[in-house]
Amino acid sequence: MPEYRAHFDFDIRFANGGGMSGTGFRLDLPSAGATEDEIARLLVTHLGLALVDEVELRGLRIVEEPHRGSRGIPPVPAPEASRETRIVDLSHPIRAGLVTYPGLPAPTITPHLTREDSRARYAPGTEFAMDVIHMIGNTGTYLDSPFHRYADGRDLAGLDLSTLVGLRAEVFHLEDSWDASRRGIRSTTLADRDVRGAAVLLHTGWDRWFGRPEYGHGAPFLTGEAAQWLIDAGAVLVGIDSVNIDDADPSTGSGGGERPAHSLLLGAGVHVVEHLTNLGALPPRGARFTAAPPAVEGFGTFPVRAFAELPA
Known part of the structure; x- marks a missing residue:
């Protein structure tokens, strides 16, 4: 599902006096159809303000853009055990020669038992590969x-x-x-x-x-x-x-x-x-x-x- 954010400048005046302004502000939106009044209320919620008298938005643009976590936007529900989930891999693959951290040694991968050699140890048609990896703990993710x-x-x-x-x-x-x-x-x-x-x-x-x-x-x-x-x-x-x-x-x-x-x-x-x-x-x-x-x-x-x- 596409996500949307509002880009704008703003002026806020408080009922008990004073005010605040912002330029180049970006705010998560629940949908592309959010009205200016709805965006103003979301801004107040996101900033955690009280006693706001008036909000003026300037140069308002609504763009398709991933959310960044603005307060006031309901979060995506966390997965439950009974529901299907999607897995997102967040790790770098490890391979021989990979340089993770500059100056630290890269891993080496060597065979302990090759498939060819294993054929003499097991029944016909049965073979295995067993390998040795030598690496520092600070490798990959x-x-x-x-x-x-x-x-x-x-x-x-x-x-x-x-x-x-x-x-x-x-x-x-x-x-x-x-x-x-x-x-x-x-x-x-x-x-x-x-x-x-x-x-x-x-x-x-x-x-x-x-x-x-x-x-x-x-x-x-x-x-x-x-x-x-x-x-x-x-x-x-x-x-x-x-x-x-x-x-x-x-x-x-x-x-x-x-x-x-x-x-x-x-x-x-x-x-x-x-x-x-x-x-x-x-x-x-x-x-x-x-x-x-x-x-x-x-x-x-x-x-x-x-x-x-x-x-x-």
């Missing part, structure tokens, strides 16, 4: 457990599956809201959502560079103060489709050894999933997110098959 950052944190085997499977997803579509001079995602960008118990997924569009040299430079990231806000707001997991949830760009002053988002989130037991992809296929609300790694003891990071469930 992967999850960081607290043990990745803290020696006394939970390793992959110690994670509670209820914090990894079927999580309510709050997707923030940010690919058109930042530029090279302002790469850090701040709490003010996230503060209009209820994220308690949710997987917060940050769609920056940076996955378009995955596997290319551009992926490691100038990437968007989550600021430390935004990480602390998500912790205080009760998020269970935070995922991003970028090279790192922190600023890891070696060419910037803040891209050195500090990792405030990792330190804060993992210290609070909030899982981190990096190198997601295809987040643009998800609505702002209404999906269920899963990213479960194997239960490896004494290991902090491992690839996941991350996916979202949506009503069919």
Whole structure:
């Protein structure tokens, strides 16, 4: 189903005095037929305003555009166990030679038992292939457990599956809201959502560079103060489709050894999933997110098959 948004400037006057204005504002709409009065009411709801006397919209345009999560628009209902669902794959495939994070080793895949050799071990017409993969845990789309950052944190085997499977997803579509001079995602960008118990997924569009040299430079990231806000707001997991949830760009002053988002989130037991992809296929609300790694003891990071469930 197509989705629509309104583009406009506005002036708001309050019944008890004062006012506010905005330019280049964009707002999700329930349909293309929303009237100017309906859009004005949605604007007031989205901004959480009270005692509004008058709303004036200027340069109003209604365009077909994916929703970004404006308040006041009913969310897509979450899938139920008895209903058919559609699965959206959010993981990068792993292959031999794949460069996930610049500077880290790429995986190698070698045969342990070839199909040809197996024929001598089994009955006629029966054959198997058994292969060995050698890779760092930070390969493809992967999850960081607290043990990745803290020696006394939970390793992959110690994670509670209820914090990894079927999580309510709050997707923030940010690919058109930042530029090279302002790469850090701040709490003010996230503060209009209820994220308690949710997987917060940050769609920056940076996955378009995955596997290319551009992926490691100038990437968007989550600021430390935004990480602390998500912790205080009760998020269970935070995922991003970028090279790192922190600023890891070696060419910037803040891209050195500090990792405030990792330190804060993992210290609070909030899982981190990096190198997601295809987040643009998800609505702002209404999906269920899963990213479960194997239960490896004494290991902090491992690839996941991350996916979202949506009503069919």
